[in-house]
Amino acid sequence: MTAPTSVLTFDVGKTGCRAALWTGGVRAAEAEGPGPVGLAGAGGTRAALEAMSATAAGLPGGPASPATVVAGLAGLLSAPQQAAPLLDGLAARFPGARVVVTSDAVTSHAGALSGRPGVVLAAGTGTSAVGLGVDGVLHLVDGWGYLLGDAGSGYTIGRAGIEAALREDDGRGGSAALLRRLVARWGVPREVPRLVHGADNPARVVAGFARDVFDAAREGDPHAGRICTDAAADLADAVAAAARRAGLGTSPVVAVTGGLLGAGPVLAGPFDLALAERLPGVARQEPDDDALAGAHLLATRPDLPHHGASSTRDPRPTDAPPETP
Template structure:
């Protein structure tokens, strides 16, 4: 079985043989399924991730029987699922192809297929709550132009705003301006760097690391950015729990690289969560999106099965 986790920051592939994870490959992320050429780019990235594992055919002498792909943005762009399935089916003839959102595979992996809520926070942000009977609610995941509140992109964008305001003499943060110059040189070059990139959201999100470092050093503007991002993340979690009618105690797992920032972000996040959802328990994920994709394919009884688009089932990826 091949499982893909195709996000905006990176695309990963995992290979399972007889229930054991035996292979891994990585490629750059895709800009977005709904973007012009987004489906072709996602298929290309998944092919690159497979090739990076060391072979264009991941298991020589043995056909691939199942392909699972979790893709960023698919819950909001379900109409692209048939094209994605067709592209993967052409590359792996005879395989059952299951296509869904990376929010769903992340949820299944993070909570080992159980009910609860998962905050997926990286370049973008989505919060998915799933009940035991398969009812679900998705909050945010709108993409960097329309949403992704509290995301790496949002933090990086707010940090760059502070830096460029300082460069213009409109206030802002001298610390973040210094970090912008150290990263990219003349601030006037930043727009060209961002807009010329194949993945502008990822370039902007990369500046979140500088915001975190500045916040740790005591920069007031950066600390405020982190607190506001944490509040937005907590608001999204609270909304997902409310809409799905999850009964307490609610399990909350977090995935994605954003919370690796540590206490500068997690401390205000926990404070806001406690205010909005007293008693909620935040914990690290049990597994990743790749393991979640494997669980979904291997266990037809998981509540996540109703949120799939595949060759043999009439799933729902809306």
Template sequence: MIAIDLGKTSCRLARYTDGRRAALAVGAGAVGLADAAGVALALAAIDAANAQLPDPGPVSAVVAGLAGLGQSGDSVNALRDGLISRFGTERVLLANDMAIAHAGALAGEPGVALVAGTGAVAMALAPDGRSHTVDGWGYLVGDDGSGHWIGRAGLRAALRAHDGRGEPTVLHELATARFGPLDTLPAVLHGSSSPGQAVAVFARDVAAAAEAGDAQAMAIWTDAGRELARTAAAALAALPGVDGALAGLGGLFQAGGLFTEAFDRELAVLAPGVKREEPRGDALDGAHLLFARPDLPHHRLTVRPGERARR
């Protein structure tokens, strides 16, 4: 079977044979299905990733998790038809990318999965399939504590220092090195093909500044950990019947103590007794689990033609 994890940053596609991952391809992501050309761009990203793999022969099934799935019934129908024509199987299962991430992170069990990368979202899932999502509102109005949030906070600190409104910070020099003279920063960002991603990239510089001891950068990462702990705690409290299982995944958790120390401290206050665990698998493993186990509560989050995905 073919498992697909398509987000706005990357498209990951894996072939599973006899229950094991036999091949993996990684390519560029797509803007999201809400875009006017969302389906075409999603299929193009899948085609580019699939082209990296040798011909797999007959495909038994396709399970795909996609950012922005289900915002219109037409997109679900068109996407499903496109996958059928490409892979030659009627067994196509579509889900929101958060559903397969949750299934992989907790090996199909109930609990809370928190994804902290360019964006930020947590999902609680009860044994009976009830679910509740916290944040994931996008960088314009949400995704608190995310990579974009960190990058934006770093640029704001750089601009305050540039104006003389804020304390001196190495973020001023790092922003200039990445984007050029700060007087032209708005034009550079707004002229980017993906302004949100351009801002999020600066999170790497904020991390470097924090590791070097810059006080403002350190405070930004601490605040990010606290914000995401609040997101996780809200998800943990949302559904009766969800136990204390919490898995954290995404690029911010790979930043190590810079992020996790503040996150774990705040979580201990907000949700005593709950300990963050390492993900047991990734989103592609979650997609394979949905194929292999029709009993999973995550199947309530899959989408059929004409339906809308649940948040």
């Protein structure tokens, strides 16, 4: 299948929304904006559609009239009932376009390994691991959202850091280093609950404190170091479980997306050690490309097994000729 004339792809996370416009198979323009709180919450679908519309409007020259729109959204695998209203909303915003919606974990996997078998860990504000076996079946581990899961995520690291700071403020044996950073960021500790609970996106606010945890760990704070080590173990557990469920053995190809390991050795070091303990023959590689490229693959590669975890609406007749560049 040749590349459609124009493909619009979205990567919708809990803290950010990215869009890319592809022309003739080439990424011609990109834009970025804030992300919605999450699909499972009240008004989550509307917020996601508004985030995508606003981000697409920021593309140089606008999104024009894409032939295909593919959106990967955080939380969709856990809230599949939202696929239909998302398809409706995107079809209304982009009349005549073929629309595909799926999880951002699926588009991340497709982009990171170019559709090949292996495990892709998406580690950012939330976390999920997707394993794809040689049988073409996708297996999702975690991705339960910040209230129920997302072990090892930026949110859980930030929350653990905030808790350690507040325990220190109470005199319950927390971390003085993290308390200093919390005060520098937000002021009086007793004001922090109001700031977090009153935020439009509490998970994003809490995850932001992960940067302070990493800084404290780099400076040798033992409590911050333990938070990083615990998070690394949780991330490695998710990868190992995804590899096991996908039947990939102890030597799978693994790629990590999402930016969390960008914290450097304080997190990547213990993660690699924990991963080698669980999967002795693991081969961790840099991602081939990002979730926007994975979404483009879904638009142009009908043979990808990732379509099994996607929903599609195509206004064209079934006997329509294939799109050409």
